[in-house]
Amino acid sequence: MKIESLDLPDDVIRFYLDSGIEELYPPQAEAIEKGLIEGNNLLAAIPTASGKTLLAELAMLKAISKGGKALYIVPLRALASEKFDRFRSFSSVSVKPGENRGLRVGISTGDFESRDEWLGSNDIIVATSEKTDSLLRNETSWMQEITTIVVDEVHLLDSANRGPTLEVTLTKLMKLNPNCQIIALSATVGNAYEVADWLKAKLVLSEWRPTSLREGVYYGGNINFHGSQKLIDPRTNDDAVNILLDTLEEGGQCLVFESSRKNSVSFAKRAGAKVSETLDKLTRNALDELVEQIIENGETEAANELAKCVRNGTAFHHAGLNSAHRRIVEDGFRSNKIKVISSTPTLAAGLNLPARRVIIRSYRRYDPNYGMQPIPVLDYKQMAGRAGRPHLDPYGESVLIAKSYDEMAGLFDNYIDSDAEDIWSKLGSENALRTHILSTIVNGFATTRDGLLEFIEATFFAHQNDTWGIMDVVDECLDFLRDNKMLEGDEALLPTALGRLVSTLYIDPLSGAYMVDGLKKIKNPTTIGLLHLICKTPDMRQLYLRSNESEIINDIVMAHSDEFVEIPPRSKEMEYEWFLAEVKTALLLQDWVDEKPLDPITEKFNVGEGDVHAFADIAEWLMHSMSRLAGLIAPEMSTDVSNQTALLEKRIHYGASPELIELVSIRGIGRVRARKLYDNGIKTTDSIKEAGLERVSELIGPKTALKLFNEIGLHLDIRSEEPGKVNSQTMSSLMENEQSTFSDFEK
Ligand SMILES: Nc1ncnc2c1ncn2[C@@H]1O[C@H](COP(=O)(O)OP(=O)(O)OP(=O)(O)O)[C@@H](O)[C@H]1O
Numbered sequence: 116m117k118i119e120s121l122d123l124p125d126d127v128i129r130f131y132l133d134s135g136i137e138e139l140y141p142p143q144a145e146a147i148e149k150g151l152i153e154g155n156n157l158l159a160a161i162p163t164a165s166g167k168t169l170l171a172e173l174a175m176l177k178a179i180s181k182g183g184k185a186l187y188i189v190p191l192r193a194l195a196s197e198k199f200d201r202f203r204s205f206s207s208v209s210v211k212p213g214e215n216r217g218l219r220v221g222i223s224t225g226d227f228e229s230r231d232e233w234l235g236s237n238d239i240i241v242a243t244s245e246k247t248d249s250l251l252r253n254e255t256s257w258m259q260e261i262t263t264i265v266v267d268e269v270h271l272l273d274s275a276n277r278g279p280t281l282e283v284t285l286t287k288l289m290k291l292n293p294n295c296q297i298i299a300l301s302a303t304v305g306n307a308y309e310v311a312d313w314l315k316a317k318l319v320l321s322e323w324r325p326t327s328l329r330e331g332v333y334y335g336g337n338i339n340f341h342g343s344q345k346l347i348d349p350r351t352n353d354d355a356v357n358i359l360l361d362t363l364e365e366g367g368q369c370l371v372f373e374s375s376r377k378n379s380v381s382f383a384k385r386a387g388a389k390v391s392e393t394l395d396k397l398t399r400n401a402l403d404e405l406v407e408q409i410i411e412n413g414e415t416e417a418a419n420e421l422a423k424c425v426r427n428g429t430a431f432h433h434a435g436l437n438s439a440h441r442r443i444v445e446d447g448f449r450s451n452k453i454k455v456i457s458s459t460p461t462l463a464a465g466l467n468l469p470a471r472r473v474i475i476r477s478y479r480r481y482d483p484n485y486g487m488q489p490i491p492v493l494d495y496k497q498m499a500g501r502a503g504r505p506h507l508d509p510y511g512e513s514v515l516i517a518k519s520y521d522e523m524a525g526l527f528d529n530y531i532d533s534d535a536e537d538i539w540s541k542l543g544s545e546n547a548l549r550t551h552i553l554s555t556i557v558n559g560f561a562t563t564r565d566g567l568l569e570f571i572e573a574t575f576f577a578h579q580n581d582t583w584g585i586m587d588v589v590d591e592c593l594d595f596l597r598d599n600k601m602l603e604g605d606e607a608l609l610p611t612a613l614g615r616l617v618s619t620l621y622i623d624p625l626s627g628a629y630m631v632d633g634l635k636k637i638k639n640p641t642t643i644g645l646l647h648l649i650c651k652t653p654d655m656r657q658l659y660l661r662s663n664e665s666e667i668i669n670d671i672v673m674a675h676s677d678e679f680v681e682i683p684p685r686s687k688e689m690e691y692e693w694f695l696a697e698v699k700t701a702l703l704l705q706d707w708v709d710e711k712p713l714d715p716i717t718e719k720f721n722v723g724e725g726d727v728h729a730f731a732d733i734a735e736w737l738m739h740s741m742s743r744l745a746g747l748i749a750p751e752m753s754t755d756v757s758n759q760t761a762l763l764e765k766r767i768h769y770g771a772s773p774e775l776i777e778l779v780s781i782r783g784i785g786r787v788r789a790r791k792l793y794d795n796g797i798k799t800t801d802s803i804k805e806a807g808l809e810r811v812s813e814l815i816g817p818k819t820a821l822k823l824f825n826e827i828g829l830h831l832d833i834r835s836e837e838p839g840k841v842n843s844q845t846m847s848s849l850m851e852n853e854q855s856t857f858s859d860f861e862k
Pocket residue numbers: 135136137138139140143162163164165166167168169302464465466467500504505506
């Protein structure tokens with residue numbers, strides 16, 4: 116089927132022809148035949164790299180040409196940026212009725228409690244499922260204008276962490292805009308028909324892939340494929356290194372998946388020594404530029420470690436990297452400067468990367484309850500599917516590694532020749548339901564218990580299970596919400612002001628309950644006490660307590676015993692251990708706001724630089740929430756802690772002491788440079804101007820000083836503009852800003 120034959124505006128057809136896409140892939144043609152462009156709901160459960168995004172694009176562009184607006188929901192930030200970059204190329208496509216302009220695209224991945232009304236001026240909005248949920252909770256007006264919803268990687272419904280939010284968000288969207296077209300994109304899973312049925316969507320199922328992907332297992336010196344073998348030169352005593360050197364020799368690049376961050380770092384280092392020998396002068400120079408950027412964008416030893424690898428043409432990638440480093444690594448690989456990335460599964464889903472070969476070094480992953488466990492087939496297929504992407508590589512190969520013949524046979528049976536598992540709703544637990552029941556009531560999707568049941572009937576959970584089993588859990592959640600004064604009424608369900616606030620703050624009602632209780636009880640609010648209060652909530656990520664740390668942390672607790680809201684008795688061993696782990700997390704945050712350099716923090720707490728940022732991001736959001744809750748319940752509190760929580764929120768954002776807040780609020784001035792200026796008597800924006808460019812240059816370098824002076828002017832510009840009128844440059848800087856506020860959801 117030719118693109119030209121489709122019922123689409125000329126501008127759209129021209130856009131695709133200009134970019135070299137003339138003919139639809141077979142599954143795409145099937146989707147057209149099933150009414151994609153006429154507005155039918157559609158679920159495409161087709162292999163990796165089979166062009167699912169194009170399906171979404173065609174439907175979105177058609178809808179926009181009829182005056183519609185599209186929302187593209189993704190699970191991960193890396194994917195959000197990739198799609199945002201892609202859709203921005205539609206800025207040359209002008210299809211909006213009555214308007215002579217290219218399409219506008221917006222992205223939203225962070226900052227939960229915000230309506231983001233300005234986002235609504237875009238034709239396509241890319242957002243994570245959590246952000247979409249939050250926009251719904253905040254009753255953002257343009258959500259009702261959405262006519263096309265794309266759900267990328269919809270098989271994530273199966274994820275225990277993320278699935279329930281995606282499921283409830285979709286249920287709400289379908290209720291809110293019953294005529295909206297839904298396009299769901301999925302990996303090939305066993306029960307795609309069930310998801311399609313739930314979404315009232317036509318199903319496109321296919322095994323077709325545009326580029327061939329050969330899946331093999333390395334054993335005994337060969338990569339063994341079905342029906343053929345590829346001999347690998349044993350240049351080193353590391354099989355994976357030999358396989359990747361072979362890939363480079365053939366002119367390809369390599370993506371290596373590891374089971375842990377530590378392994379991903381050590382592999383990149385190890386491989387670097389060999390990869391470096393294969394680099395030409397031009398690549399070396401290009402890599403040196405990347406190295407400079409890496410050093411500029413990092414405070415810790417990890418930056419040096421990454422820089423060392425990149426100098427050799429390799430890199431590691433995991434959620435512990437800061438976002439600038441992640442971007443440099445992804446772009447460096449895309450532009451064929453970095454030859455090898457060894458990654459945790461953060462790069463496994465949806466991304467288009469030029470990987471000729473994917474090496475899966477470990478098909479087991481650590482599970483806190485069961486130890487090392489084999490990964491699901493679905494995860495294997497996602498990783499393997501990063502290889503051989505159209506336009507980037509002529510073919511792709513994925514390689515598992517076996518140590519024995521039997522293991523190799525098992526890998527063929529259990530992965531290569533296996534179909535992905537069925538997906539199952541994870542909405543059934545109290546932990547998953549509590550927060551969604553509250554928001555469903557707050558946003559008026561249900562006003563009575565019966566109405567709530569009707570809402571639940573519309574979820575994927577109810578589609579797969581009998582709902583009688585869930586009723587007890589629903590009633591327990593309702594009781595919890597009533598007991599904690601977030602809800603009133605029996606048959607008619609009425610949210611209280613507290614319930615509304617908890618819902619829009621996007622915190623678990625259990626977190627809200629802990630905070631309210633703590634705020635009422637706290638007598639001597641100090642930094643560690645308040646930080647511990649947020650670390651106690653289920654929304655906070657917890658540090659693991661090692662056995663040799665109990666006594667040290669216990670001593671700290673004793674020294675500050677009157678600052679904690681409540682200390683469980685030592686006799687309750689488990690509870691006390693848990694409490695100590697919360698305090699440990701609070702101590703990490705305290706080091707951060709006390710301006711301890713990142714290096715000692717990462718070493719002391721055995722975490723990555725990106726982790727410190729991730730902890731701080733969550734903590735900032737929770738401290739903000741606590742500050743808002745304190746405002747609401749002020750009369751019931753014995754001490755006024757509002758000012759303290761508001762200041763702590765800022766300190767967490769910048770990782771800085773109170774006296775630096777004014778300086779660090781200037782964009783581009785981090786806490787390290789701010790400290791340098793402050794200690795040299797330059798303590799405010801005015802004193803920067805007074806000191807003059809020369810003096811400031813002496814302290815923080817001429818390049819940054821120049822940026823800083825520009826920034827002081829630019830800052831004023833941003834504030835003076837109305838949100839609706841921001842120009843694109845300002846818009847993108849705002850978005851950069853926003854993206855860095857919640858660096859969360861990496862798997
Ligand atoms: N009809 C077509 N002709 C040529 N190239 C195409 C066509 N359709 C899609 N492509 C290209 O195929 C590549 C892969 O597509 P895409 O990222 O949409 O895959 P996907 O199915 O979403 O895979 P994954 O499951 O890994 O997310 C893109 O570079 C896209 O431009």
